[in-house]
Amino acid sequence: MPHSYETDGAAIYAQSFATIRAEAELARFSPEEEPVVVRMIHAAGLVGLERDIGFSPGFATAARAALAGGAPILCDARMVSEGITRPRLPAGNDVICTLQDPRVPALAQEMSNTRSAAALELWRPHLAGALVAIGNAPTALFHLLNMLQAPECPRPAAIIGCPVGFVGAAESKAALIAAPPVPALVVRGRLGGSAITVAAVNALASRKE
């Protein structure tokens, strides 16, 4: 007997989002933030993630306005850039990941830092007004925060800071949300990652569920 299952993509999305809205505690989020949180929970398969999600004031509005205005999306990893659903983007926005740039290994050596952090040096020409999406490397988020301590460093419009893991992830996100240089979204603690980050971008790019 073949397995029988829901095969309609739209029905799967609708049922998933309804389950999340029934189970998750979403009351503390604004109407601008709520669909972003729902999609992040969806990507993680984890009701309860909402407890770790933190927005700085104005994040959702700033990020949506940046995307509508054609801002590029700067990603720390290919799993992030590849996950962003291009047809959802409101202005054919560029999606940029510099991690595989051939200059990165030498830069990393010179900086005594990871390739993930070094790759951000190549963001500088694109950084002004951009949406930053860091979903993998704590070192990338720490390096971005250090870059933005220089007043001459161009300011992104907003930062999604969701690196994952056991070393530096919680610390880098705590630093971001404690003193956000621009509006920011984080998942506090160890959880995070490319899927959750992509989900936030996809939710900000379009209100379609």
Add this chain to the structure above:
Amino acid sequence: MPHSYETDGAAIYAQSFATIRAEAELARFSPEEEPVVVRMIHAAGLVGLERDIGFSPGFATAARAALAGGAPILCDARMVSEGITRPRLPAGNDVICTLQDPRVPALAQEMSNTRSAAALELWRPHLAGALVAIGNAPTALFHLLNMLQAPECPRPAAIIGCPVGFVGAAESKAALIAAPPVPALVVRGRLGGSAITVAAVNALASRKE
């Protein structure tokens, strides 16, 4: 003051894996399975994930042998195929994702199924002896199980079944591990996703930590 943080990639990995081995309950896994579980926990940022991880007998050995023998890796999503670390692959293995193939939308319509499921029809020429890595779509895993009910369908060497989410994810993985047509690895329940799936592939590809 710039933020100070660990910038040495090897040290970050070592410290992360040591934390996981100190905190997670790994005793029930074989020496072949343990490094796979550790890397999956690492990708998820979630100690406790090990409770949901299930191997069928011989999975790790079968998957490692397939990769060493040059088997292709068949992925249901670009976030999976993009995450696999190519230098870890023991035989320059092909990494194949057919989701963006131009034939898929018409196939999906014909099959009244999702594009993720339809894309698996294009796996057939590559399926014999392959390592399957499903990290996104429950419909892909269900469709694979249905494909494999036909005795004439080529057999992969092993299946990583880790789709994520609220509709069909738990059910498809329960079906796989209850009656695995070939050796299988699952994360039971809602959790799963591309990062966890990629971590399993990367752990099977090389013992380097």
